[in-house]
Amino acid sequence: MAHEVRGVIARGKGEPVSVETVVVPDPGPGEALVQVRACGVCHTDLHYRDGGITDDFPFLLGHEAAGVVEAVGPDVTALAPGDFVILNWRAVCGQCRSCLRGRPWYCFDSRNAVQKMTLADGTELTPALGIGAFADKTLVAAGQCTKVDPAADPAAAGLLGCGVMAGIGAALNTGAVTRGDSVAVIGCGGVGDAAIAGARLAGAAKIIAVDIEDRKLEWAKDFGATHTVNSAKTDPVAAIRELTGGFGADVVIEAVGRPETYEQAFYARDLAGTLVLVGVPTPQMKIELPLLEVFGRGGALKSSWYGDCLPSRDFPMLIDLYLQGRLDLAAFVSETIALEEVEAAFDKMHRGEVLRSVVVL
Ligand code: APR
Ligand code: ZN
Ligand code: ZN
Numbered sequence: 001m002a003h004e005v006r007g008v009i010a011r012g013k014g015e016p017v018s019v020e021t022v023v024v025p026d027p028g029p030g031e032a033l034v035q036v037r038a039c040g041v042c043h044t045d046l047h048y049r050d051g052g053i054t055d056d057f058p059f060l061l062g063h064e065a066a067g068v069v070e071a072v073g074p075d076v077t078a079l080a081p082g083d084f085v086i087l088n089w090r091a092v093c094g095q096c097r098s099c100l101r102g103r104p105w106y107c108f109d110s111r112n113a114v115q116k117m118t119l120a121d122g123t124e125l126t127p128a129l130g131i132g133a134f135a136d137k138t139l140v141a142a143g144q145c146t147k148v149d150p151a152a153d154p155a156a157a158g159l160l161g162c163g164v165m166a167g168i169g170a171a172l173n174t175g176a177v178t179r180g181d182s183v184a185v186i187g188c189g190g191v192g193d194a195a196i197a198g199a200r201l202a203g204a205a206k207i208i209a210v211d212i213e214d215r216k217l218e219w220a221k222d223f224g225a226t227h228t229v230n231s232a233k234t235d236p237v238a239a240i241r242e243l244t245g246g247f248g249a250d251v252v253i254e255a256v257g258r259p260e261t262y263e264q265a266f267y268a269r270d271l272a273g274t275l276v277l278v279g280v281p282t283p284q285m286k287i288e289l290p291l292l293e294v295f296g297r298g299g300a301l302k303s304s305w306y307g308d309c310l311p312s313r314d315f316p317m318l319i320d321l322y323l324q325g326r327l328d329l330a331a332f333v334s335e336t337i338a339l340e341e342v343e344a345a346f347d348k349m350h351r352g353e354v355l356r357s358v359v360v361l
Contacts, residue, residue: 091143169307
C-alpha cells in the first residue's frame with residue numbers, strides 16, 4: 001500500500017518550492033516508514049533548490065528531522081512502530097574499511113532507502129540528503145533512524161540530524177575540546193552557536209564568539225560565549241590573541257566556510273592548537289598559507305564532516321543532556337512553521353533573521 005502525503009518539492013533551479021502530493025511506498029527490506037513530526041530548514045535545502053548540489057530535480061526537500069516510526073520492512077528488527085527517532089543522512093554499513101577502522105562517518109557503502117518516493121504522476125523524487133522530510137511521511141533506510149527518548153520535543157530533537165550536530169560535533173568530536181580550553185568560534189549561525197554549546201559542554205574556560213553582526217553575537221552569549229568580537233569592526237586575530245594572553249585559542253572553529261575566515265582561524269590558533277573547519281566552502285575557494293607558519297605553529301588543521309558524529313552514540317547522549325537541562329536545543333528553534341512556509345523561511349535564513357525555522361507536522 002502506498003501512502004499519499006504532502007511534501008515540499010523543488011522542481012527546477014531557483015524556482016520557488018511548492019507543496020505537492022507525494023506517494024510514499026510501504027517499507028521494503030531494510031527500510032522504515034517514518035511519520036515526520038518536525039524538520040528544520042537548512043542551507044543545504046536551499047542549495048538543492050538552487051541546483052548547487054545535483055541536477056536531479058525534482059527534489060523532496062528537508063533533512064533535519066525527528067519522527068515516529070509507522071512501519072518497518074520485513075527483516076528490520078532494530079526498530080519498531082512507535083519508536084521516536086532522529087533521522088541521519090546515511091545508514092553506515094559497519095563493514096567497509098572506514099567503518100572497521102572506527103571512522104563510520106567516512107563509510108564507503110552507506111545506504112538510503114532503495115524504493116523511490118514519487119509525485120502523483122509517478123515522477124521519481126530525489127530526497128534531500130537521502131531523507132526528504134518536509135513531508136507528512138518519508139521512507140528511509142532503517143539504519144538512518146536513531147531511537148532517542150520520546151520525551152524530547154521533536155522540533156528541538158530533529159535539529160541534531162544536521163546543523164546542530166555538525167556544530168556540537170566540531171567542538172566535541174573533531175576539536176576534542178577539553179576542560180579549561182580556550183575556544184574561538186568564527187561565524188555564529190546555527191552551526192557556530194552549536195559549536196559554542198559543545199565547547200561549554202566540554203568545559204571550555206573561555207569561549208570567544210566572532211561574527212560580523214552584533215545581533216548574532218548577542219545570541220551567541222545565550223549558548224555560552226564568554227567573550228564576543230565583531231570582526232567587521234575589530235581585527236579578530238588580534239582580539240582573540242589579546243583575550244588569550246597573547247597566544248591564541250587552543251581550538252578555533254571556523255563555521256562560515258570562507259577563505260578569509262579560514263585564514264583568520266589559522267592565525268588565531270595557539271601554538272600546537274587545533275583549527276576545525278565545519279563551514280562548507282564552494283569548489284572554487286582557495287587559500288594560500290605560508291608553509292613555514294603551518295610547520296612552525298604545529299597542531300592540527302582538521303575538517304569536521306557532519307561533526308564526525310556517530311548517530312547511535314551521539315544522538316541519544318545529546319538528547320539526554322537536553323532533557324537534563326544541560327544543552328538548550330530548544331534555543332536553536334527561532335520559529336515553528338507549516339510546510340507551506342518553507343519558501344518564506346528560506347528568505348528569513350538568507351537575511352540572517354533566524355537560527356533555525358522548523359516545520360512542525
Ligand atoms: N566573519 C564572521 N562571521 C561571518 C562572516 C565573516 N566574514 N560572514 C558571515 N558570517 C556569519 C553570519 O553573520 C552568520 O551569523 O556567519 C554566520 C553563518 O551562519 P548561517 O548563515 O546561519 O549558517 P549556519 O547554518 O550556521 O552554517 C554555517 O556551516 O555547515 C556549514 O553549510 C554550512 O557553510 C555553512 C556554515
Ligand atoms: Zn542540513
Ligand atoms: Zn561502511
